Amino acid sequence: NAGVMQNPRHLVRRRGQEARLRCSPMKGHSHVYWYRQLPEEGLKFMVYLQKENIIDESGMPKERFSAEFPKEGPSILRIQQVVRGDSAAYFCASSPGGDTNYGYTFGSGTRLTVV
Amino acid sequence: AQSVTQLGSHVSVSEGALVLLRCNYSSSVPPYLFWYVQYPNQGLQLLLKYTSAATLVKGINGFEAEFKKSETSFHLTKPSAHMSDAAEYFCAVKGNSGGSNYKLTFGKGTLLTVNP
Numbered sequence: 001n002a003g004v005m006q007n008p009r010h011l012v013r014r015r016g017q018e019a020r021l022r023c024s025p026m027k028g029h030s031h032v033y034w035y036r037q038l039p040e041e042g043l044k045f046m047v048y049l050q051k052e053n054i055i056d057e058s059g060m061p062k063e064r065f066s067a068e069f070p071k072e073g074p075s076i077l078r079i080q081q082v083v084r085g086d087s088a089a090y091f092c093a094s095s096p097g098g099d100t101n102y103g104y105t106f107g108s109g110t111r112l113t114v115v
Numbered sequence: 116a117q118s119v120t121q122l123g124s125h126v127s128v129s130e131g132a133l134v135l136l137r138c139n140y141s142s143s144v145p146p147y148l149f150w151y152v153q154y155p156n157q158g159l160q161l162l163l164k165y166t167s168a169a170t171l172v173k174g175i176n177g178f179e180a181e182f183k184k185s186e187t188s189f190h191l192t193k194p195s196a197h198m199s200d201a202a203e204y205f206c207a208v209k210g211n212s213g214g215s216n217y218k219l220t221f222g223k224g225t226l227l228t229v230n231p
Binding site: 095 | 217
C-alpha cells in the first residue's frame with residue numbers, strides 16, 4: 001500500500017532550465033495538493049487539483065509555474081526558467097475527498113536546488 | 116482567514132525531560148488543528164489532529180496536545196523526551212466550513228533538539 005510518491009527526491013537545475021516534479025497520489029485518492037517549503041519557513045499552499053481540473057491555484061506564482069493532474073499518470077508541477085529563489089522543498093499531498101477533516105498524506109518531497 | 120504562530124523556532128531539551136512546543140492559532144471559524152513532524156530530508160508525518168471532539172488529543176510516539184479555545188492554543192507535549200524525537204515540528208490549522216476548507220495553513224516550525 002504505497003503512500004504518496006514523489007520523484008525525483010532531489011533535483012538540481014541551472015538557472016533558466018525547466019524543472020518537472022512528479023507526484024503519484026495514494027491509491028484511491030483523486031485530490032492532490034502541492035505545497036512549497038522555503039528555507040526556515042513553514043509549508044505554503046500552492047495549488048489544489050482533481051483529475052483534469054485545477055480547483056485552486058491561488059498560491060501559485062503568476063509566472064513560470066504550472067500544474068496539471070491528467071486523467072492518467074501523475075500530477076506534474078512544472079517550473080519554467082528556474083531562478084535561485086525557486087530553490088525549495090516541494091511537497092505533494094493527497095486525499096480521497098476535498099474536505100479533508102483528517103489531514104492529508106504527504107509525500108517525501110522533491111528538493112529543488114537551482115545553481 | 117487562518118494563521119498559526121509557533122513560539123520558539125528552536126527548543127532544546129535533555130533526554131527524559133518534558134517537551135513543550137507552543138502553537139497559537141487564529142481562525143474565523145471553528146478550526147481543525149494538526150501537528151506534523153518532519154525528520155531530516157523526509158516528508159511530513161501526521162502526529163495528531165483536533166477535529167472538535169475531545170479537547171485533549173493523543174497522538175503517535177507518546178505526544179499529546181490540548182485544544183484551549185479561550186487561549187486559542189494547541190500546544191504539543193510529551194512527558195519524557197527521547198533522542199529519536201529530534202526533528203522539526205509544524206502546527207497547522209484548517210477551517211472546517213466554507214470555501215478553502217481543504218487548505219492547511221502552517222506555522223514556521225519548531226526545531227526540537229534532544230541532548231543526551
